[in-house]
Amino acid sequence: MFEMLPPALALIGGALLTALISSRQLRAVVVIVAPLICLYLIWQVPDGVVLRGEFLGYPLELVEGGPVRRLFATIFAIMSATGAVFAFNHARRTELVAAQLYAAGAVGVSFAGDLLTLFVFWEIMALFSTVVVWCGGTENARAAGVRYAIMHLLGGVILKVGIEGLLVTTGSLDIRPLAAEDFSTWMILIGILINAAAPPLSSWLSDAYPTASPTGSVFLSAFTTKTAILALILLFPGESILVGIGLFMVFYGIFYALLENDIRRILAFSIVNQVGFMVVAVGIGTETAINGASAHAFAHIIYKALLFMSAGVVVMRTGKHLCTDVGGLFRTMPVTMWCGVIGALAISSFPLTSGFTTKTLISQAAVDEGLVTVYFLLAAASAGVFLHAGIKFPWFVFFQKDSGLRPDDAPWNMRIAMLFFAFLCILIGVYPQLLYPLLPYAVDYHPYKPGKVLFYLQLLLFSGLAFFLLLPWMKRTLTISLDVDWLWRRGMPVLVQFVARIGKPPVVAARRRLQHGVDLLTASARHTMGHTGPLGRSWEIGTTALWIVLLLMIYVFAYYLF
Amino acid sequence: MTQPDNHWLTRPTTIRWLWIIGYSVLAMTVLLQLLIPIKGYFGVDSWFGFGALFGFLSCVLMVFGAKFIGKLLKRPEDYYDV
Numbered sequence: 001m002f003e004m005l006p007p008a009l010a011l012i013g014g015a016l017l018t019a020l021i022s023s024r025q026l027r028a029v030v031v032i033v034a035p036l037i038c039l040y041l042i043w044q045v046p047d048g049v050v051l052r053g054e055f056l057g058y059p060l061e062l063v064e065g066g067p068v069r070r071l072f073a074t075i076f077a078i079m080s081a082t083g084a085v086f087a088f089n090h091a092r093r094t095e096l097v098a099a100q101l102y103a104a105g106a107v108g109v110s111f112a113g114d115l116l117t118l119f120v121f122w123e124i125m126a127l128f129s130t131v132v133v134w135c136g137g138t139e140n141a142r143a144a145g146v147r148y149a150i151m152h153l154l155g156g157v158i159l160k161v162g163i164e165g166l167l168v169t170t171g172s173l174d175i176r177p178l179a180a181e182d183f184s185t186w187m188i189l190i191g192i193l194i195n196a197a198a199p200p201l202s203s204w205l206s207d208a209y210p211t212a213s214p215t216g217s218v219f220l221s222a223f224t225t226k227t228a229i230l231a232l233i234l235l236f237p238g239e240s241i242l243v244g245i246g247l248f249m250v251f252y253g254i255f256y257a258l259l260e261n262d263i264r265r266i267l268a269f270s271i272v273n274q275v276g277f278m279v280v281a282v283g284i285g286t287e288t289a290i291n292g293a294s295a296h297a298f299a300h301i302i303y304k305a306l307l308f309m310s311a312g313v314v315v316m317r318t319g320k321h322l323c324t325d326v327g328g329l330f331r332t333m334p335v336t337m338w339c340g341v342i343g344a345l346a347i348s349s350f351p352l353t354s355g356f357t358t359k360t361l362i363s364q365a366a367v368d369e370g371l372v373t374v375y376f377l378l379a380a381a382s383a384g385v386f387l388h389a390g391i392k393f394p395w396f397v398f399f400q401k402d403s404g405l406r407p408d409d410a411p412w413n414m415r416i417a418m419l420f421f422a423f424l425c426i427l428i429g430v431y432p433q434l435l436y437p438l439l440p441y442a443v444d445y446h447p448y449k450p451g452k453v454l455f456y457l458q459l460l461l462f463s464g465l466a467f468f469l470l471l472p473w474m475k476r477t478l479t480i481s482l483d484v485d486w487l488w489r490r491g492m493p494v495l496v497q498f499v500a501r502i503g504k505p506p507v508v509a510a511r512r513r514l515q516h517g518v519d520l521l522t523a524s525a526r527h528t529m530g531h532t533g534p535l536g537r538s539w540e541i542g543t544t545a546l547w548i549v550l551l552l553m554i555y556v557f558a559y560y561l562f
Numbered sequence: 563m564t565q566p567d568n569h570w571l572t573r574p575t576t577i578r579w580l581w582i583i584g585y586s587v588l589a590m591t592v593l594l595q596l597l598i599p600i601k602g603y604f605g606v607d608s609w610f611g612f613g614a615l616f617g618f619l620s621c622v623l624m625v626f627g628a629k630f631i632g633k634l635l636k637r638p639e640d641y642y643d644v
Contacts, residue, residue: 258628259636331569367603375603380620387621402572451600457591458613465588466621473625479636489642 004050006063007073007111008121010038011080011104019097028088031096035081038107042073049113058173061113068294068440072230073110075298076103079222079305086309086417087215090316091135098131099219106223110230114173115163115188118231122159122195126152129224132216133208141211147485148208151194151201152224159191178235189236196228196279197272198245202252203483205272210264210321214312217264221308222301225275229282229297233440238285243374246283249276250381256483257388261322261476263311263397267304270347270389273381274300280378281362284369287441292361294439299354299428303346306421307393310340313414314397317407323476328402333409337398339418346425348390348460349382354428356456357435357447364445382456383463390460391467396476588614 014034021027051063080103087096101124108121126149133145165184167173180189197205209220236242253273260266274296281293313336314329315321330337342353349355359382366375410418428435436443467474529536570576592611602608607616 254624255628255631258625259632328572330571372604376607376616379607379616380624383617383620384624387624449601450598454591454594454598455600455607455613458595458611459617461588461591462614462618463621465584466618466625470622470625473629477632477636478639479632480639480641481632482635482637482641 004044004063005041006051006108007038007041007045007077008104008108010034010041011100011107014038015097015100015104018093018100027093027096028084031084031088031100032081034100035077035084035103038103039074039077039081042070042077042107045070045111055116058116058167059114060117061174062117063111064113064175065111066440067438068230068233068290069110071294071298071438071440072226073107074438075301076106076110076223076226079103079301080219082417082420083215083219083222083305085420086218086312086414089411089413091213091215092137095132095135095213095216098128098135099216102128102132102219102223106227109227112175114175115166116173118175119156119160119163122227123156125224125227126156129220132219133212135216136212138211144208144211147489148204151204155191155194155201158187158194162187162189162191175234177237180236180239180241189239192228192231192235193245195224196232196275197225197249198279199248199252200484202249202272203485206256206260206265206268206483207485209268209271210262214316217268218305218308218312221267221271221304225271226297226301229275229278229293232279232282233290233293237282237290240283240285242279242283243371244283246276246279246281247374247377247381249273249279250378251384252276254381254384254388256481257392258474259479259481261324261478263314263321263323263326263393264308266323266389266393267307267311270307270385271304273385273388274304274347277359277362277378277381280374281365284362284365284371284374286365286369288361288368288445289365291436291439291441291443291445292358292365295358295361295435296355298435298438299346299358299425302421302424302428303343303354306339306343306418306425307347307389309414309418309421310336310343311393311397313410313418314407317410318405320405322478323396323400324478326397326403326405327400328398329405329407330398332406333398335415335418336410337394339422340398341394342422342425344390344394346429348386349456350386350390350460351448351453351456352426352429354425354435357429357432360447360452360456361445379459383459386460386463387467391464392474395467 011034014030014037017030017034018027021030045063045065047065047067049061049064051061053060053062080100083099084096087099091099105121105125105128108124109118112118112121130145130149130152133141133148135141136145162184163173165187166178169182169184178185178188180186194201205225209217212220232242249272253269253271253276257266257269257273260269278293278296278300281289281296313333314326317333318326318329320326346353346355349359363375363378366378409415432447436445527533531537592614595610600608600613602612606612
């Protein structure tokens with residue numbers, strides 16, 4: 001029946017084994033080998049639909065190959081394996097199992113040929129990513145996990161409504177480019193955008209990711225938003241509203257990251273920022289733009305996981321998670337520091353790093369389409385990325401003041417994972433030819449033109465100058481920043497209390513009036529119907545008969561007249 | 563263990579040198595434009611030192627923009643806990 005094995009099965013099998021095996025060493029082998037088997041299977045999937053199924057009479061395309069699908073699945077598998085190397089010695093078993101199933105969901109979405117299959121894997125991701133958040137183990141993680149789950153289940157319902165609607169109107173569940181033009185397609189778009197952390201519902205990301213465990217946030221950084229980008233590429237390429245949404249995300253991420261004090265929350269905001277670049281690219285929708293979005297997603301998963309690894313080691317070793325509590329860690333954590341710096345340079349798209357060879361593709365797409373404003377806003381945002389993540393993260397964590405902390409550097413397995421991803425960041429930066437052939441369309445683009453490199457060096461280095469000159473204005477404060485989630489975390493409870501307080505006097509008064517009315521009614525009833533009242537007391541039989549005769553006469557008379 | 567206040571990277575002389583080197587690199591990236599022309603896509607971006615000025619001013623705007631937004635949105639850390 002199977003000509004090939006669905007790649008996601010390798011991770012699901014790995015998760016089951018991880019859950020069952022009691023030996024730590026054997027479990028470590030499983031969590032690392034399962035994603036590698038998955039990676040092998042991914043590269044066995046040819047283009048086109050290779051595995052069909054049926055559900056309630058609907059034809060399903062469980063596995064459909066294609067260049068962009070393979071690219072995303074590949075990086076998900078690489079991420080899963082490297083994350084496992086990083087995590088196996090420190091994460092709880094529950095977290096390792098959940099992370100594998102979460103990755104299986106992402107790989108499943110990558111190869112989903114129809115919307116129903118996509119939806120099922122989408123929900124698997126939502127469920128098990130929530131478990132990963134909960135593995136943070138703190139009260140904050142519990143509460144943020146609940147908010148995270150509600151948001152994603154809501155997004156899932158919206159997506160499902162859209163899928164049902166599309167099925168009713170077109171009769172097809174096939175994944176193909178759509179246009180947001182009616183209710184169903186809008187619902188699908190909104191459902192996907194919620195997972196991409198698009199406005200106004202971006203806050204789940206920065207709320208939940210930093211509360212996960214130091215290893216959990218590495219997994220979380222990779223899958224949810226990037227599968228959303230893949231879904232946008234497959235379903236809504238060239239949807240022009242995405243350009244505006246993406247630009248908003250880019251600057252939202254920068255401003256909130258600039259205000260933030262929590263180390264991992266800075267990185268969480270910069271996920272929104274980077275995903276914004278990809279959303280803009282999908283919105284532009286040309287071949288170069290789609291290549292740019294795909295390549296940038298690939299590079300982004302690597303350097304963002306690297307940054308979260310570096311931050312995770314700091315949180316694990318120091319037990320502190322605020323910029324104001326750390327600083328000067330470069331003395332005893334050189335490997336973590338250098339890996340963090342390389343990740344920071346890559347996210348800033350510094351020449352010779354992966355960010356440069358992928359993000360400039362997106363800028364090039366804006367140039368080709370003559371989108372002047374978009375181009376300059378993206379350039380300004382590139383400067384802003386260097387400001388909020390590229391320098392801010394390493395500076396406040398590893399340099400700044402001397403916090404007096406002298407923690408050990410990363411454990412060996414975490415070092416291996418970080419060094420591998422740092423190596424990939426530079427490899428893709430120096431040899432983009434390795435990545436370009438994997439992109440969905442043929443690439444005719446050369447990032448290393450001297451003029452372009454010089455432009456970006458000017459842009460980035462002078463952003464660095466601005467950072468150090470403006471340091472007095474960037475003092476970290478012991479604060480959080482309000483977001484749209486204020487509406488349900490504070491606004492709704494306050495509203496309920498307010499309504500209760502305002503509503504109480506009239507309700508009390510109305511109840512008193514009602515009580516008064518009921519009292520009057522009871523008294524009058526008692527008066528007329530009590531055993532002394534006119535209707536209640538006993539009458540003589542003769543009087544009653546007389547009354548009946550009288551009534552009957554009136555009735556006969558009335559009947560005769562009318 | 564390293565002496566906390568005497569790491570070579572934290573000495574004032576080192577920091578002064580870092581600033582000098584930093585400024586020289588900055589100057590160099592701008593002056594290099596005399597040798598390597600930047601092909602502008604939209605006219606202004608080929609001007610001399612445009613990248614430098616654009617990057618610097620964008621950052622200044624963003625830092626003060628964030629400062630302003632922070633005035634409206636910043637709350638104490640335990641805002642949601644009470």
